[in-house]
Every structure is written in structure tokens, then in C-alpha cells.
Amino acid sequence: MGAPPADPPVGIPSDADDDDGVAIRVARSGGIAGMTRRWSVQPAGDDREQWLLLVDRCPWDEKPPSGSGADRFVWRIEARVRRVRREQVIPEEHLSGPWRELVDAVRAADGGGAPQR
Known part of the structure; x- marks a missing residue:
């Protein structure tokens, strides 16, 4: 795939660095206006397991198509x-x-609703 978007990484907070820490951030950039929107979640307690399952199902090591x-x-x-x-x-x-x-x-957890398709 080509170069990633020019804006900096979304940034994960340092308090996700502990042994049980979980933080997920997404950013959507581009489009006609070229703006970047960001959403994040840092689950704790019982919610953490649900988020771990979502993260683990993603094929992080696969190169996405261009x-x-x-x-x-x-x-x-x-x-x-x-x-x-x-x-x-x-x-x-x-x-x-x-x-x-x-x-x-x-997006839903951060109050952003479902993405436009």
C-alpha cells in the first residue's frame, strides 16, 4: 500500500502501558475536505475482555490491499x-x-456513531 496518511499517529496514552492496560484509537483522514477525525476507547474492568476479543480478531500482520x-x-x-x-x-x-x-x-463507544459507508 502507499504511504500512510501524513498526519501523526493517533497516539495511545501512556497509562495503557501497564500489564492490563488496553487502549484503542482510530483516525479517519482524507476525503474531499482532507480532514482527520479521531475516536478512542480505554476500557476498564469487565468491558476489557470484549475489547480484547475485537482487537485479537483483526489480522494485524497482514498487509492490506492498496x-x-x-x-x-x-x-x-x-x-x-x-x-x-x-x-x-x-x-x-x-x-x-x-x-x-x-x-x-x-466510534460508538466514543459517541461518534457508526461510520458512513
Whole structure:
């Protein structure tokens, strides 16, 4: 895939660095306006297991297909789980399956609603 979006990484807070810490952030950049929107969740307690399942289902080690066309959205997804940081950049047209589920859940938890499709 081409270079990731020019904006900096979404950023995971340092308090997700403890042994049980979980933090997930997503950013959508691009589109006609070229703006970046960000959402995040840092679950605690009983909610943590649900989020761990969502993160673990994503194929972090697979290279996503390249995006096509100008003015398309690109998603940057970052997760820090138990001191391990993962990051992936996915073009909007390839945001599906576990990636879509994770992004939708983070947006809903952060009050952002479901993404436009």
C-alpha cells in the first residue's frame, strides 16, 4: 500500500502501558475536505475482555490491499494491549470484517456513531 496518511499517529496514552492496560484509537483522514477525525476507547474492568476479543480478531500482520482513487478515506487503527502496540492503515474500501467491527465499536463507544459507508 502507499504511504500512510501524513498526519501523526493517533497516539495511545501512556497509562495503557501497564500489564492490563488496553487502549484503542482510530483516525479517519482524507476525503474531499482532507480532514482527520479521531475516536478512542480505554476500557476498564469487565468491558476489557470484549475489547480484547475485537482487537485479537483483526489480522494485524497482514498487509492490506492498496486503496484506489483520489479523495478516499483512509483509516489508521492503533491498539495497545498489555504493553504491546499494534498499528494498521487501511483504505476505506477495504475496511471490512473484524476491522470494520473494531472501528464501529470504537466510534460508538466514543459517541461518534457508526461510520458512513
